[in-house]
Amino acid sequence: MSADIESEATSLKKTPLHALHQRLGAKMAGFAGYDMPIQYGLGILKEHLHTRAAAGLFDVSHMGQAWLTGADPAAALERMVPGDLQGLAPGRQRYTQFLNGKGGILDDLMVTRAGEPLGHEGLFVVVNAACKDADFARMETTLAGEAALERIEDRALVALQGPLAASVLSRFADGVDTMPFMSAMRVSVAGVDCLVSRSGYSGEDGYEISIPQNDAMGLSETLLGCAEVEAIGLGARDSLRLEAGLCLYGHDIDEGTTPLEAGLLWSIGKRRREQGGFPGAEIVQAQIRDGVARKRVGILPDGRAPAREGTEILSADGKPIGTVTSGGFGPSVGGPVAMGYVAADFAAAGTPVQLSVRGKLLPAAVQKLPFVEQRYYRG
Amino acid sequence: MSELKFSEEHEWVSVEGDIATIGITNFAQEQLGDVVFVDLPNIGAQVSQGGDAGVVESVKAASEVYTPLSGEVVEVNEDLESSPDLVNSDPEGDGWFFKLRMDDASELDDLMDAAAYKKFCDDNA
Numbered sequence: 001m002s003a004d005i006e007s008e009a010t011s012l013k014k015t016p017l018h019a020l021h022q023r024l025g026a027k028m029a030g031f032a033g034y035d036m037p038i039q040y041g042l043g044i045l046k047e048h049l050h051t052r053a054a055a056g057l058f059d060v061s062h063m064g065q066a067w068l069t070g071a072d073p074a075a076a077l078e079r080m081v082p083g084d085l086q087g088l089a090p091g092r093q094r095y096t097q098f099l100n101g102k103g104g105i106l107d108d109l110m111v112t113r114a115g116e117p118l119g120h121e122g123l124f125v126v127v128n129a130a131c132k133d134a135d136f137a138r139m140e141t142t143l144a145g146e147a148a149l150e151r152i153e154d155r156a157l158v159a160l161q162g163p164l165a166a167s168v169l170s171r172f173a174d175g176v177d178t179m180p181f182m183s184a185m186r187v188s189v190a191g192v193d194c195l196v197s198r199s200g201y202s203g204e205d206g207y208e209i210s211i212p213q214n215d216a217m218g219l220s221e222t223l224l225g226c227a228e229v230e231a232i233g234l235g236a237r238d239s240l241r242l243e244a245g246l247c248l249y250g251h252d253i254d255e256g257t258t259p260l261e262a263g264l265l266w267s268i269g270k271r272r273r274e275q276g277g278f279p280g281a282e283i284v285q286a287q288i289r290d291g292v293a294r295k296r297v298g299i300l301p302d303g304r305a306p307a308r309e310g311t312e313i314l315s316a317d318g319k320p321i322g323t324v325t326s327g328g329f330g331p332s333v334g335g336p337v338a339m340g341y342v343a344a345d346f347a348a349a350g351t352p353v354q355l356s357v358r359g360k361l362l363p364a365a366v367q368k369l370p371f372v373e374q375r376y377y378r379g
Numbered sequence: 380m381s382e383l384k385f386s387e388e389h390e391w392v393s394v395e396g397d398i399a400t401i402g403i404t405n406f407a408q409e410q411l412g413d414v415v416f417v418d419l420p421n422i423g424a425q426v427s428q429g430g431d432a433g434v435v436e437s438v439k440a441a442s443e444v445y446t447p448l449s450g451e452v453v454e455v456n457e458d459l460e461s462s463p464d465l466v467n468s469d470p471e472g473d474g475w476f477f478k479l480r481m482d483d484a485s486e487l488d489d490l491m492d493a494a495a496y497k498k499f500c501d502d503n504a
């Protein structure tokens with residue numbers, strides 16, 4: 001993540017919660033064109049552990065929110081992504097990826113079929129901040145005449161994550177405690193008209209809450225007023241998702257990686273695997289049939305030294321077999337954790353590997369992801 | 380122990396005889412955040428002023444440590460292996476990094492006293 005932090009504070013955009021971050025004494029830095037909180041007073045380590053133990057509130061308003069409407073927006077958007085969107089029931093959400101003609105990943109996104117639970121006819125789409133302008137432009141071009149994109153510029157987005165998130169949010173909103181994982185609804189939260197989904201990026205139970213921007217400050221303060229909730233910055237967001245084995249776009253997945261290589265086959269439904277009809281389908285289908293040459297895996301270093309993004313991975317006998325794409329310290333693991341791509345022959349859990357860190361070869365092993373058990377709400 | 384002296388790279392030095400103890404400053408640890416790993420030089424290694432002498436890693440990033448003085452490394456703080464958080468809790472005490480036998484005590488003249496270092500940090504904050 002540090003590589004993405006832009007030093008120039010000038011011309012950075014601000015989220016509706018910017019003044020709150022400053023009041024809370026956050027360390028701010030440029031991220032995807034926004035001045036964002038990297039950490040607050042607790043620091044990354046304690047913010048991370050607090051989220052796993054109680055609940056954390058994250059400002060993710062820099063991400064791109066949009067409605068996609070039309071006669072059949074799910075069928076239309078399926079021409080750009082391999083996820084089964086037509087199979088989504090109203091109020092259900094799915095993770096998928098925009099692909100290029102080679103099956104490479106242009107961005108990853110969350111798609112919700114709105115319908116009656118959200119009081120809207122369209123699809124609710126959330127994309128990465130750094131990719132949103134390109135994503136939305138591509139959607140407008142590709143889907144012209146079929147579906148209309150309406151960017152949502154007047155809503156903040158916050159995530160409330162952690163084992164106590166449900167108990168906190170249900171104090172202010174009806175029915176949120178029994179929402180299934182990967183579902184969404186429109187609901188009043190402390191009197192504010194919100195779109196709430198049960199999802200997130202920490203590996204914990206939790207919610208993402210889309211809030212009218214003028215109410216975002218007040219509602220965030222209400223949530224932070226609960227004893228269980230701390231404000232959490234992007235630093236801990238990154239370490240939480242890494243332990244949870246979740247991909248960060250531009251690092252673990254990009255235009256040069258396919259969903260199969262990235263271990264995201266689970267996000268491609270059976271009908272889509274068989275029928276194709278998305279960019280790069282022939283390549284993805286061939287990879288489903290024949291396998292892939294390299295795979296994304298977890299890497300657990302033996303010692304204490306973190307292996308950062310870009311670290312070369314070698315076999316036990318010293319052959320280069322891959323590269324770390326995300327790596328750092330896992331506060332809940334209590335030691336270094338990483339993920340990266342290795343040649344398929346070395347992808348089995350337990351395979352001993354070596355990491356080239358500052359000229360030293362450090363022992364490590366391939367580990368099944370996630371490093372920390374995901375604790376999503378399964379009802 | 381002498382008064383601490385400081386480098387522009389945010390290391391501190393304390394001198395006793397021809398032995399200098401070196402660590403990173405309170406300002407540096409505040410900037411880094413939670414320290415999770417420190418890579419120290421080998422005992423017996425010869426280091427030269429301004430050169431690499433280790434790496435300090437926080438949750439979010441790795442940062443080089445530069446030695447403010449030239450000399451031979453004679454001791455490293457082995458407590459940092461199991462307790463890297465000492466760098467946060469006592470950066471200018473128990474969180475020291477390494478000791479070296481100075482080659483040239485006149486290099487100390489290149490460093491700042493506490494008042495000059497404070498001004499340097501304020502100007503660069």
